[in-house]
Amino acid sequence: xxxxxxxxxxxxxxxxxxxxxxxxxxxxxxxxxxxxxxxxxxxxxxxxxxxxxxxxxxxxxxxxxxxxxxxxxxxxxxxxxxxxxxxxxxxxxxxxxxxxxxxxxxxxxxxxxxxxxxxxxxxxxxxxxxxxxxxxxxxxxxxxxxxxxxxxxxxxxxxxxxxxxxxxxxxxxxxxxxxxxxxxxxxxxxxxxxxxxxxxxxxxxxxxxxxxxxxxxxxxxxxxxxxxxxxxxxxxxxxxxxx
Numbered sequence: 001x002x003x004x005x006x007x008x009x010x011x012x013x014x015x016x017x018x019x020x021x022x023x024x025x026x027x028x029x030x031x032x033x034x035x036x037x038x039x040x041x042x043x044x045x046x047x048x049x050x051x052x053x054x055x056x057x058x059x060x061x062x063x064x065x066x067x068x069x070x071x072x073x074x075x076x077x078x079x080x081x082x083x084x085x086x087x088x089x090x091x092x093x094x095x096x097x098x099x100x101x102x103x104x105x106x107x108x109x110x111x112x113x114x115x116x117x118x119x120x121x122x123x124x125x126x127x128x129x130x131x132x133x134x135x136x137x138x139x140x141x142x143x144x145x146x147x148x149x150x151x152x153x154x155x156x157x158x159x160x161x162x163x164x165x166x167x168x169x170x171x172x173x174x175x176x177x178x179x180x181x182x183x184x185x186x187x188x189x190x191x192x193x194x195x196x197x198x199x200x201x202x203x204x205x206x207x208x209x210x211x212x213x214x215x216x217x218x219x220x221x222x223x224x225x226x227x228x229x230x231x232x233x234x235x236x237x238x239x240x241x242x243x
Contacts, residue, residue, distance in 0.1 A: 030066075033070075033071045034071040044187055048091050049091060049092075049093040072089050076089065078180055079092060080180060080184065092181070094188055096233075096237045102185065112165070113162045114206060114219050115218055116164075117161045118213055118217075118218040121210055126211050129157070132157060133157070133207060137200065156179075162179075195232050199225070202221065202228070203225075206218060
C-alpha cells in the first residue's frame with residue numbers, strides 16, 4: 001500500500017534531485033508541508049486540542065522532522081498551534097468566547113480594509129470581485145438561504161477586499177494569521193446559518209460602495225456586516241442564561 005505523503009516531497013525535487021541536494025527544493029518542501037499541515041488543522045483532519053506527535057506525522061506523511069518542525073513553528077505563529085513546556089505542541093482548542101473575540105478584531109480591521117480598498121483597489125480587481133459574487137449567487141445554498149460557504153484563498157470575498165487595501169500590515173495580520181483561524185472556526189462550528197441571503201446582499205452593498213469610491217460607506221457597511229455575523233454566532237452558540 002502506498003504511504004500517504006505530502007506530494008512525495010521528501011524524495012524528489014526539481015529535476016529529480018533529492019531534497020538534501022537542493023536548497024530551493026528544501027524551501028519548497030517546507031512551504032508545502034506547512035500548507036498541508038495547516039489544511040489538516042483547519043478542516044479538522046487533525047482535531048482541535050490534539051497533541052502533535054512529530055514522529056507519527058513524519059512517518060504518515062513520508063517526510064523528515066526538519067520541515068515538520070519548521071511548519072510547527074509557523075503554525076504556532078498563526079495561532080493554530082500552542083506549545084507548552086513539558087507537553088509539546090497541541091492544536092488550539094476552540095471556544096465560543098475565542099470566536100467572538102475574533103469577530104471583534106475582524107470588525108475593526110476589515111472595516112479599515114474596506115475603506116482602504118475603496119481608495120486603492122484597481123478597477124480590474126473590482127470587476128473580479130463582482131464576478132466572484134455572481135458565481136457565489138449561483139450556489140444552491142445561497143439560493144435556499146441555508147449557508148454561504150466561500151472557498152479558500154483568493155476566491156474568498158473578504159480575503160480579496162483585504163488584499164485590495166494594499167496595506168501589507170493588514171494583509172499579514174488578516175490573511176496570513178487570523179484568516180486561517182477564522183476558517184478553522186467556520187469548518188468546525190458548522191456553516192448552516194439563516195444569514196446566508198442577508199450576508200450575500202451585504203456583500204453586494206459593500207462592493208457597490210467600493211466601486212463608487214466611497215470609503216466611509218464601505219467602512220460602515222463592512223463594520224455592520226461583521227457585527228451582524230458576530231451577533232448571529234452569539235445567538236446560535238452562546239447558551240441562554242437563566243435569570
